[in-house]
Amino acid sequence: MTRGIGAALLLLLLMGQAIAAPPKRIMSLTVCTDELLMDLAPPSRIASISYLSREKAALKLWPEAARLPVNHNSAEEIVEQKPDLVLTLVYASTELRTLLEKSGIRILEVPQAVNFAQIRSVTRMVGNAVGEQERAELLIARMDSTLRDLAATGSKQVIRVASWGGGGFVPGSDTLFDAVLTAAGGRNIAAHDSYYDVESLIAARPDILAFADDYIDEPSLRRDQNDHPLLLRLFANRRIVYPAAYAGCGLPQSADAARALRSELLQAMAKPGGVP
């Protein structure tokens, strides 16, 4: 909370300089800030984005990442690329911050957005920092319009959903997944982040199991749990896969994710399944 305020204050202080001229060489060190940056600023003003944006799941949704230079979140690259603005998440290391202060390079530490209100404030924050306030507002307006649509056309049906495949860890109500799920019209079985074994999972009687798409096909021990025969039987028609990216970074696109999720939920509910 204090970090958020701190970052906002820093932003205000620096805004004085920013209004003069928008930054021309922006470096983003983390995937979430990469994606927001790619949505807001033209490629000509992007010095580099994080190498993690070239992972399969991320590339699927932001193909332009393939055409941009990458960095590995290292001090050497910052010195080399000489950015005038560095975007990173709130948990940047103190060494990095000290280095940037000493070199006089502007850094913006962006907090994680886990609900739509925070998505709005973060989008505005970055939009202001990179000098693309209008574009930021446009994205937010689009997001809000989608959210209003979803709210208006929502059904009364209670759809209980469990995010599964995380080795038993089910995200709760302070997560992005939960926000997207709620907007889509589903209800999370977990009030807060919890651990469920298969027994507890079926005792909670979810209607649908939702799996993130990263590493879902990799051989691993958690297949015992993910693919337990009982779950395969009960939820044969009630399994949906959602892009892991949409649970990772809070962005205006999260509203689109909610819309896609709604149609998946309704499709799945049309078939029989769940715990009798």
Next chain:
Amino acid sequence: MSVLLAEGLGVRKGGRAIIGDISLTAGPGEFIAVVGPNGAGKSTLLAALAGLTRPSAGEVSLDGVPLARIARRKLARARAYLPQNPMCEWPLSVERLVALGLTAHLPALGPLPDTFDAAITQVLADHDLLERKDQPVTTLSGGEFSRAMLARALVGRPELLIVDEPVTGLDPVHAFAAMVRLAAWAASGNTVIASLHDLTLAARYAGRILALKNGQMAGEGTLSPTMIRNVFGVESRMRGEGRSVTVDFLES
């Protein structure tokens, strides 16, 4: 009736000949004592005669069949062997220890049939162990333990009994008692071969002496000062005869 025959028996270990060119015949009723200095190869000879060490030369046969070709269990039923300082790893009761002697008589599946109980009880009585039969062997005295081991060797009624140093570490009373038992077993129509350091005991109870020196036979037959000189290189004097003969070494 079983006749043990060794012809040109030799055993090599680690490139060295431990024993060589040993030939002997042993028949029922015989009690043979193997004597000789330390390192003469007595233990190796006994192990080879028992069929536990493969000879590198020559052959040992029982009733005309080479030991190597007799099935393990069949051989085990016919021949019992006790090494030097036999031990028992677990604190079994005396009765269970003795019952182990019947291992080769076990049926394919299941425990020892009750018909053997009488044999076990009998042999316990013969060796004065009946009142200790439930006592753990680890709590027995040296003499009692030796008796228990001998009992376990005899419970299967072996036609051939081979014992390596049966009286080492026993007090005179127990030593004599052990020799009496061995002689009695031979007298019942079986063959007994034992290695001994005590020449007096050997002279008194064994029917035949086999002397070893440097792995070769250095004497056979009745013990005499001549034989002793050949084998041990010392002068001796023998007095008395039969069960009261004594052998004294003379200092030179």
Next chain:
Amino acid sequence: MRSLSAGLGLLLVVAFILSLLAGRVWLAPPDIVFGHNVLASLIVTDLRLPRSILALLVGASLGLSGAVLQGLTRNPLAEPALLGVSTGAALGAVLAIYFGVTMISGAAGPLLGLVGALAACALTFSLGQGGGTITLVLAGAAVSSLTAAGIALALNFAPSPYAAYEIMNWLLGSLADKSWNQVWLILPFVLVGGAFLFTTGPALDALSLGETQAESLGIDLSRLRIAAIAGTALAVGAATSVTGAIGFIGLVAPHLARPFVGHQPSRILLPAALLGALLLLVADIAARLVHLGPELKLGVFTSLIGTPFFFWLVVRLKRTSP
């Protein structure tokens, strides 16, 4: 021995029933008997029943193997985990799971676990046999380090990023979320391995008198060793591939049984198997009842039983040996 085995059998039945009832979701006995409650029936038939049976199979394998290994080596510290067999099996299973072999065939897990167990066992025995207690245990420790290094190496190359975390947990042993698949998978291995182990009884008895006397009693020592090692590799190898490396059961079960059956190796076999099953079942029930986030691993509970016992054993050995 018969009354001991009967008593243990009874305790086992009680523990088994408790295992069906206990968990994060407590069930009442009428639920499992009458089956009106659909959720309860699902939990019992698809989750708790296979899990409890697995606990029986794995625990019995460990207890039996420990009894046989102790009889074979005449060494009270012998057990599959200490001799590196469990970690060898774990290495085999890690390779099977993380390199996708189990996706080709589920049997790859127990098969590779068996191979790993066999290799580890053979290595430990060739290094340490005939050298006394210390040598054997050191050989087992050496082989355990070797396999642990192998597991770390395998994890480096594993495609899944969760691999290290999962394996660390799994190595501590777990029966969580197992299904009938695993039961059918390991059942043949455990049965055959168990059969091999049970046949060693009379030979182990004779071995109390040392190798020479045992041979003179007609025992085929190499056949005995093969039966013991093959049986251990089959039963413990397969069991470990499913549950991870569970220690101490193989050590403790025979020791607990021994004083009741007069120390005769062949009479320890069945009670040790039953005790092993009982101990593991109880440990598993305890693991389910402690609610601290993710389920506590079985290894925690077996260590709670086993480590103090192990220390006591070492102290006692020190006192009684020359």
